[in-house]
Amino acid sequence: MRDGQVTEIGAALLGWYDAQARVMPWRTGPAERAAGVRPDPYRVWLSEVMLQQTTVAAVRAYFHRFTQLWPTVADLAAAEDGAVMAEWAGLGYYARARNLLACARAVVRDHGGVFPASREGLLTLPGIGPYTAAAISAIAHDAPEVVLDGNVERVAARLFAVETPLPAAKPELYRLAGLLTPQRRPGDHAQAMMDLGATICTPRSPACGICPVTGFCAARRAGIAADLPRKTPKAAKPTRTGTVWVARRPDGALLVERRPERGLLGGMLGFPGDGWDGSAGAAPLDAGWRPAGEVRHTFTHFHLILQVLVAETAAAPRRGAYLAMPDLHPTDLPTLMRKAHDLALAALADASGGSI
DNA sequence: CACGCGTGGAA
DNA sequence: TTTCCAAGCGT
Numbered sequence: 001m002r003d004g005q006v007t008e009i010g011a012a013l014l015g016w017y018d019a020q021a022r023v024m025p026w027r028t029g030p031a032e033r034a035a036g037v038r039p040d041p042y043r044v045w046l047s048e049v050m051l052q053q054t055t056v057a058a059v060r061a062y063f064h065r066f067t068q069l070w071p072t073v074a075d076l077a078a079a080e081d082g083a084v085m086a087e088w089a090g091l092g093y094y095a096r097a098r099n100l101l102a103c104a105r106a107v108v109r110d111h112g113g114v115f116p117a118s119r120e121g122l123l124t125l126p127g128i129g130p131y132t133a134a135a136i137s138a139i140a141h142d143a144p145e146v147v148l149d150g151n152v153e154r155v156a157a158r159l160f161a162v163e164t165p166l167p168a169a170k171p172e173l174y175r176l177a178g179l180l181t182p183q184r185r186p187g188d189h190a191q192a193m194m195d196l197g198a199t200i201c202t203p204r205s206p207a208c209g210i211c212p213v214t215g216f217c218a219a220r221r222a223g224i225a226a227d228l229p230r231k232t233p234k235a236a237k238p239t240r241t242g243t244v245w246v247a248r249r250p251d252g253a254l255l256v257e258r259r260p261e262r263g264l265l266g267g268m269l270g271f272p273g274d275g276w277d278g279s280a281g282a283a284p285l286d287a288g289w290r291p292a293g294e295v296r297h298t299f300t301h302f303h304l305i306l307q308v309l310v311a312e313t314a315a316a317p318r319r320g321a322y323l324a325m326p327d328l329h330p331t332d333l334p335t336l337m338r339k340a341h342d343l344a345l346a347a348l349a350d351a352s353g354g355s356i
Numbered sequence: 357c358a359c360g361c362g363t364g365g366a367a
Numbered sequence: 368t369t370t371c372c373a374a375g376c377g378t
Contacts, residue, residue, distance in 0.1 A: 051374040058364070058373085092362030095377075129376045149374045167357085194374055203372065204367075234371090264361070300361050335363060359378090367371085 009159070009216050010182045010189060016212035017192035024056065025063060033188070041115040041140040042073045045103075048132045048139075049096055056198070062091050074113050077104040085267050086332035094334065098267050099127025117141045138190045146178045147190035151197025156180070157229035158201060161218035165230040173229075239303040242276020244337075245283055246292070246310045246344035249322055254341075255284055256328065257320035264299070269328070270337045271344075272320050276304055284319045287311035292347030295339045304336070310344045 022029055026047035028039050046066060050059040065087060070076040076084070081101060088097035103125045107115055115136065116122050122133035134145035148156075153166065156176045162169050182189050200207045206225055208214050219225040247255040256269050264277045274281040283289065289309040297304045330341050 048374065049376095053361090053373055053375055054363080055365080055373050090363075092364090093375085095361065096375090099376080127376070131375060135374075147374090150372090151374060191374095198374075237370095266361085298363085300363090301359080357378105361376095363373100365372090367369105 005216060006179055007182075009180060009213050012212045012216075013192045013196065014185060014188060017188055017195065020195065025060070025067075027191075038142065039140055041117075041136060043067065044136050044140045045073075045115060045128075045132070046100075048135050049100055049127055050091065052096060052132070053093060054091065058091065062088070072113075073104050073107050073115070076101070077108040077113075081267070085269075086329070089268065089332050090335055090338070092335075094266055094268055096127060098261065102126040103128065115140075117143070119143065119145050135190065138187045140187075142185065142187040144181055144183055144186040145190070146174060146181050147193070148174050148177050149194060151194040151201075152177050152190075154203065154229055155193055155197045155201045158206070158219040158225050159213065159217050161222055161224065162228065163224075163230060165232045167232070169229065237298070237302050239305065240276050241305045241307070242273055243307045243309060244271040244273040244276075244340050245289065246271050246308060246340060247285060247287065247313050247315075247317070248310070248344075248348055249324075250312070250314055251324060253322035253324035254328060255317050255320045256323050257284075265334045265336070268334045268337070269323075269332060270334065271340055272317075273306075276306055281319070283309075284317045285311075285313060285315040287313040287315060290347075292344050295336065295343055297336045297339060306336070306340060308340050308343050308347075310347050312348060 018030060026039065026043045028037055047059065047063055050062055069087065070079055079101070084101050085094070085097055088094060106125055107113060117137065119133045119137045122128050122136055123130070128136070131147065131149050134147045135149070137143040138145045138147050153170070153173050156162065156173045157169065160176050162172060162176070164172060180193070196211070200211050204226065208217070208220050208225055211217070214220055217225065219228050245255070255272065257272055259265050259268050259270050261267050272281055272284040289311050292308040292310045295306040295308060297306065330338055333341060
């Protein structure tokens with residue numbers, strides 16, 4: 001590839017980016033940028049963490065809610081753990097929420113409430129890795145960092161027809177993404193690369209016909225754009241089985257327990273269970289348990305079939321604690337537990353002869 | 357470096 | 368129904 005070609009690609013990309021309508025609330029528009037306005041690092045950070053392995057569509061409502069509840073990093077740092085975990089419920093990868101709080105508190109405690117501007121400084125914070133550190137520095141401060149996420153990996157693999165499978169190809173893709181990174185408007189360049197990957201240079205059936213850099217794309221020329229990037233095959237998911245117990249007290253309170261900080265659904269509320277998450281457990285109390293049905297759920301690395309047992313009881317529990325509204329909302333639960341909750345309450349309603 | 361870690365939408 | 372996948376990080 002000629003030297004000048006890199007410049008041409010960059011220009012075509014920025015031209016395309018400037019013509020796009022921006023609907024995401026954490027972005028600045030062309031007018032703001034022209035006025036020299038940079039986006040709020042807190043909002044950039046929050047959006048980037050939420051967007052880790054998560055779609056824009058899923059993030060939008062959560063971002064709005066978080067910024068409404070906690071407008072600044074100091075507000076978030078002062079929040080209670082349980083409140084933040086409850087707001088994150090349903091978004092997945094709950095270690096992100098725990099690290100989010102730890103990061104906010106570190107920014108307040110160690111950095112005077114101001115996010116470090118440099119990639120290196122950001123990298124020291126919990127939940128901020130190579131991608132997020134580079135992205136925040138580039139987007140919030142227009143630093144010429146190499147921003148390499150899944151989108152950029154795909155765009156670079158295709159532009160340069162890299163046939164080495166991921167993740168082995170990552171160092172080479174980082175080098176190529178670095179070649180493309182300009183000194184002028186590097187932040188917009190990074191966002192342009194990611195947006196191109198998200199909207200045009202998509203994993204399946206890329207829209208090469210409307211791509212602003214299609215003329216420079218080696219994979220397109222070779223007719224293999226849709227086949228890149230190649231990936232090493234993943235292991236098949238096993239299926240696990242297990243049980244959860246949902247006890248309801250006469251006053252309507254449900255028996256729940258806070259899960260351990262580490263591991264699956266770490267730090268989230270859940271129903272006492274056995275045999276599905278690697279830990280063994282006995283029924284939380286003795287009662288006339290009866291089956292409510294089964295819940296099916298798929299995690300990153302296994303399928304789960306969960307038997308849900310219910311009981312109406314006033315007995316004191318051996319594990320967990322009773323919680324009632326307003327301290328327990330079904331939406332505070334991770335999705336697996338919300339499914340179990342819905343099934344259990346339907347079964348309890350049937351048994352009590354109630355009709356909707 | 358390989359693995360553990362959620363969820364919902366698309367094909 | 369099943370598989371793949373989305374703006375990764377921590378260990």
